[in-house]
Amino acid sequence: MAGMDVMIPDLFELDQKLSTEETLIRDTVRDFVNDKFLPIVADHYEAGTFPMDLIAQVADMGLLGMHLEGYGCAGTSGLAYGVASRELERGDTGLRSLVSVQGSLAMFPIWKWGSEEQKQEWLPRMAAGEVIGCFGLTEPDHGSDPSSMKTTARRDGDDWIINGSKLWITNGTIAQVAIVWAQTDNGIRGFIVPTDTPGFEAREIKQKMSLRASATAALFFDDLRIPESLRLPDAIGIGAPLGCLTEARFGITFGVIGSAIACFEAARSYMGQREQFGRSLASFQLSQQKFADMLTDISNASLQSFRLAEMKAEGRATAVHVSMVKRHNVRAAIDTARTARSMLGANGISLEYPVIRHMMNLESVLTYEGTEEVHTLVLGQAVTGISAFRG
Amino acid sequence: MNIVVCVKQIPDPANPYSLDPETHYLNRPHEQVLDDTDRYGVEVGLQLAAVDEGTVTLVSMGPAGNMQGVRQALAMGADKAIHIDDAGLKGSGALTTARILAAAIQQTGFDLVVAGTESTDGYTGVVPQQLAELLGVPALTFAKKVDVDGSTITINQQTATGYNVVTSELPAVVSVTAGVVEPRYPTFKGIMAAKSKPVETYSASDLGITDTSSGQSTVSVTDATEREAGEKIEDDGEGHLRIVEKLQELKVV
Ligand SMILES: Cc1cc2nc3c(=O)[nH]c(=O)nc-3n(C[C@H](O)[C@H](O)[C@H](O)COP(=O)(O)OP(=O)(O)OC[C@H]3O[C@@H](n4cnc5c(N)ncnc54)[C@H](O)[C@@H]3O)c2cc1C
Numbered sequence: 123m124a125g126m127d128v129m130i131p132d133l134f135e136l137d138q139k140l141s142t143e144e145t146l147i148r149d150t151v152r153d154f155v156n157d158k159f160l161p162i163v164a165d166h167y168e169a170g171t172f173p174m175d176l177i178a179q180v181a182d183m184g185l186l187g188m189h190l191e192g193y194g195c196a197g198t199s200g201l202a203y204g205v206a207s208r209e210l211e212r213g214d215t216g217l218r219s220l221v222s223v224q225g226s227l228a229m230f231p232i233w234k235w236g237s238e239e240q241k242q243e244w245l246p247r248m249a250a251g252e253v254i255g256c257f258g259l260t261e262p263d264h265g266s267d268p269s270s271m272k273t274t275a276r277r278d279g280d281d282w283i284i285n286g287s288k289l290w291i292t293n294g295t296i297a298q299v300a301i302v303w304a305q306t307d308n309g310i311r312g313f314i315v316p317t318d319t320p321g322f323e324a325r326e327i328k329q330k331m332s333l334r335a336s337a338t339a340a341l342f343f344d345d346l347r348i349p350e351s352l353r354l355p356d357a358i359g360i361g362a363p364l365g366c367l368t369e370a371r372f373g374i375t376f377g378v379i380g381s382a383i384a385c386f387e388a389a390r391s392y393m394g395q396r397e398q399f400g401r402s403l404a405s406f407q408l409s410q411q412k413f414a415d416m417l418t419d420i421s422n423a424s425l426q427s428f429r430l431a432e433m434k435a436e437g438r439a440t441a442v443h444v445s446m447v448k449r450h451n452v453r454a455a456i457d458t459a460r461t462a463r464s465m466l467g468a469n470g471i472s473l474e475y476p477v478i479r480h481m482m483n484l485e486s487v488l489t490y491e492g493t494e495e496v497h498t499l500v501l502g503q504a505v506t507g508i509s510a511f512r513g
Numbered sequence: 514m515n516i517v518v519c520v521k522q523i524p525d526p527a528n529p530y531s532l533d534p535e536t537h538y539l540n541r542p543h544e545q546v547l548d549d550t551d552r553y554g555v556e557v558g559l560q561l562a563a564v565d566e567g568t569v570t571l572v573s574m575g576p577a578g579n580m581q582g583v584r585q586a587l588a589m590g591a592d593k594a595i596h597i598d599d600a601g602l603k604g605s606g607a608l609t610t611a612r613i614l615a616a617a618i619q620q621t622g623f624d625l626v627v628a629g630t631e632s633t634d635g636y637t638g639v640v641p642q643q644l645a646e647l648l649g650v651p652a653l654t655f656a657k658k659v660d661v662d663g664s665t666i667t668i669n670q671q672t673a674t675g676y677n678v679v680t681s682e683l684p685a686v687v688s689v690t691a692g693v694v695e696p697r698y699p700t701f702k703g704i705m706a707a708k709s710k711p712v713e714t715y716s717a718s719d720l721g722i723t724d725t726s727s728g729q730s731t732v733s734v735t736d737a738t739e740r741e742a743g744e745k746i747e748d749d750g751e752g753h754l755r756i757v758e759k760l761q762e763l764k765v766v
Contacts, residue, residue: 142581146588146704149546154698184701196701 130390131383131420136428137205144202150183151209159213164473166335170328172216173335174296181251185210185221187229193245195229201431204376211380215483216336218377223292224248226370228255231301231312234365235357240314244299256297258288258341259363265290266496267511268303269360273343275304275311275353282306282313282353284321284346290490294324294339301354302343303363312357313348321346332486368444371491372434375427375447378455378487379420381480385455385462386416388477392466403465412461419454426450442504449497456484514567514661514683517618518558518591519628519640520551522575522582526633537731538604539634541575547582550629552696553689555586558627560694561661567624568592572617574602574610580712587707588699595621599716599725606729607635611643616720618648625666626686630655641688651681654688 140148158176166173180186184196189203198206203225211218229248232240247253264271273286284304294300300315300322315322323342330338354362390413393403403409426447433439459481463470471478488494496511503509522545524530531540547555558569571586571594583594595617602613618626626648631638645652656668657676664683669676671690699707717725746755760766 142579142584143704143708145544145581146585146699146707147701149585150698150701150704179698182700183698188701196705198701198705202701 131386131417132424133417133421134425136424139428140201140205141199144199144205147188147198147202148205148209151185151206152212154179154183155209155213155217159217160476163214163217163335163476164479167214167216167479168334168473170330170334172220172296172337176217177220177251177254180217180221181249184249185225186251187225187233187245187249189225190229190233190245190249193233193241194249195233195245196249199431200372200434201428203373204427204431207373207377208380208383211377212384213380214335214479215377215381215487216333218373218380219292219333219336222370222373222377223257224255226373227257227366228293228297228299228301230369231257231354231357231362231366232314235312235354235362236314237351237355239351240354244314248299253298254293254296255299255301256291256293256339256341257363257366258291258294258300258302259367260288260290262287262289262340266493268363269310271303271305271310273302273304275306275313277306278347280350281347282350284313284315284343284348286343288341290327291324291339291341292333292490293337294341295326295337297324300341301366302341309358310360310363312354312362314352314354315343315346315348316352319346319348332482334482364441367491368441371444371448372430372439374487374491375423375430375444375451378451378484379423379427381484381487382416382420382423382455382458384476385459385480386413386420388475389413389416389462389465392469392475409465412465416458416461419458423447423451423454442500445492445497445500445504448492449494449501452484452487453494456481456488459484514562514565514624515622516558516562516567516569517621517623517626518551518554518569518571518586519614519626519644520555520571520573520583520586521548521632521634522546522573522578522580523548523632523634530634532734536604537734541578543578545575545578545582547585548629548633550631550633550691551586552589553691553693554627554629555589555591556694556696557659557687557689558625559590559697561625561659564661570595570621570623572614572621573597574613574617576603577714583712584704584707585699587710587712588703589697590699590703591710593711594713596712596714597717597720598714599718601717601725604731605725605727607637607639608643609725609727611640611647612722613717613720613725614640615644615647616722617715618644620720623648624664624683625661626650626684627659628686628688630688630690641686645686648684648686651685652688653679653681653685656687656689657693659687659689659693 187195188198191197259268275282275284302313302315321344324339327338396403430447462477499510525546562569569591571591574597577598628641642652653668655671657671658669660667667680670679
């Protein structure tokens with residue numbers, strides 16, 4: 123199909139704002155995804171497995187904890203983390219989730235609230251991919267309302283005894299360490315739990331129809347005993363895990379743009395090549411409206427994310443900003459994916475094309491890291507000053 | 514071992530190319546990327562240097578732009594870069610390019626020069642051989658495997674039917690094919706550190722070269738003829754016979 127002479131889908135030339143380092147990081151991740159990941163992702167998706175042998179390469183590039191300073195981390199800008207997330211998720215949400223969970227949910231709390239010894243012990247090995255982490259906040263009975271969690275940590279001399287369970291934990295079955303959030307007599311606290319501790323069990327969640335190329339687990343803690351030295355000393359209250367989520371959501375706002383771009387490009391090339399009624403599918407007005415809507419969605423999402431990155435760099439991005447962009451961008455991406463799905467006709471449901479994979483994955487992204495409804499209520503509260511969460 | 518790797522910054526092949534209508538020179542944007550074929554040369558250089566703690570020096574000629582392409586090669590792990598940027602060199606042919614590169618390489622000193630077989634934007638494919646001649650050392654070309662043992666270099670030279678084993682003493686120039694090694698991805702730490710690696714910039718006259726005339730000019734440019742559509746054979750169960758007939762007509766079976 124004859125293209126326009128503007129860069130599509132980066133209509134507003136936002137990538138031109140990237141520094142040379144950020145551009146090289148983008149290109150490195152893009153090359154890796156094109157060369158190593160895209161050729162194998164459909165098979166892994168069908169089999170319900172994550173390509174474990176890629177983790178070492180992901181770590182070698184420096185993707186794990188890339189935006190953290192020191193302790194073996196690359197110390198890149200937030201914007202670099204954003205565009206890397208976008209390129210990873212152009213491959214698959216599962217790949218981006220592995221990196222998000224490791225960097226923002228498992229390494230970040232240690233980096234932010236851990237003791238110096240904890241940082242020295244865990245972060246370099248996590249950056250190197252020798253230790254994979256997971257983040258246990260959600261429970262079977264407590265999702266959107268994590269502060270009501272039932273998992274408990276009870277002090278016993280110099281130790282803590284943890285009991286309870288967590289559900290929907292990304293990387294749970296492949297992790298060597300879990301950041302577990304639990305109720306104590308003094309409120310919610312965070313613990314660094316090596317997964318080989320007696321009393322720890324991770325069971326894989328089967329029969330998922332979304333994020334199939336990603337390990338998701340249920341975690342069980344049965345009188346699990348760990349020393350006080352594995353408690354995150356500065357993580358006090360529910361604000362600590364929510365702070366991790368704000369970090370991860372920032373990357374997600376960029377990530378889903380990658381999914382949307384993959385779907386948009388697939389639809390553009392498919393419609394440009396296929397004819398019905400003796401004409402290119404791309405020539406029908408209804409198709410063109412779909413392209414216009416998709417391009418607008420992708421552009422709006424990118425504009426919001428790039429501005430969010432600027433405000434984050436200036437230290438002015440709040441949870442409200444992040445809620446708005448997470449809510450907007452995931453909705454934009456899922457709409458784009460569903461539209462692209464329709465444009466590919468029957469091929470739209472085949473894993474031979476990336477579209478159905480992204481469309482199904484985005485259902486998870488709509489739910490995890492704060493559901494769309496929860497972010498709606500955050501914005502509603504910001505506008506009205508009234509919390510609609512509870513009665 | 515002192516290893517010099519020749520690298521070129523080229524317009525991103527993902528974007529459409531354009532030529533200056535007057536001079537027929539390639540328009541070079543501010544952002545140019547590392548020529549993909551040079552990633553192989555850099556990787557060969559890095560692997561050889563790792564054996565005996567040698568150094569890898571990049572040599573590149575062309576407009577600096579934002580230096581993204583050279584920085585990418587530095588991010589892979591090269592130690593330093595020499596960059597020749599001179600408006601007078603615009604549109605220079607292969608031989609002028611080789612003269613400039615040779616002068617820069619001579620000045621910095623070398624045991625081995627590594628280059629790709631040809632650049633993706635120019636496709637002349639003669640610079641490595643010219644370079645060897647100008648440096649007065651042997652050219653080992655089209656290497657799909659490179660080994661250095663002491664002061665001896667041995668390559669497997671790609672041929673139409675297989676490969677030749679070619680050996681020479683160092684110093685030498687070797688040109689490597691894509692696939693000789695698997696180029697590493699730059700690490701993010703490498704990307705951040707590349708900013709502070711030394712890059713020396715020279716003009717042609719700094720290297721003692723005053724005559725930069727290219728000795729060639731592009732007279733006209735025409736589009737490549739489009740390939741004709743192939744013949745479709747519908748398979749009604751006998752399709753394979755038609756294919757065999759076709760192959761026999763072409764005398765390939
Ligand atoms: C693939 C995947 C990976 C995940 N990975 C992790 C992980 O690594 N770590 C982790 O801790 N969690 C993880 N999660 C869990 C995720 O964060 C939760 O699923 C999410 O917080 C929602 O909780 P829930 O599923 O219990 O839904 P619920 O909270 O029960 O919500 C059900 C529905 O009710 C709505 N709802 C809830 N409360 C309100 C309200 N006050 N007003 C209006 N509507 C409301 C919700 O928006 C939703 O539509 C993952 C989930 C998935 C699907």
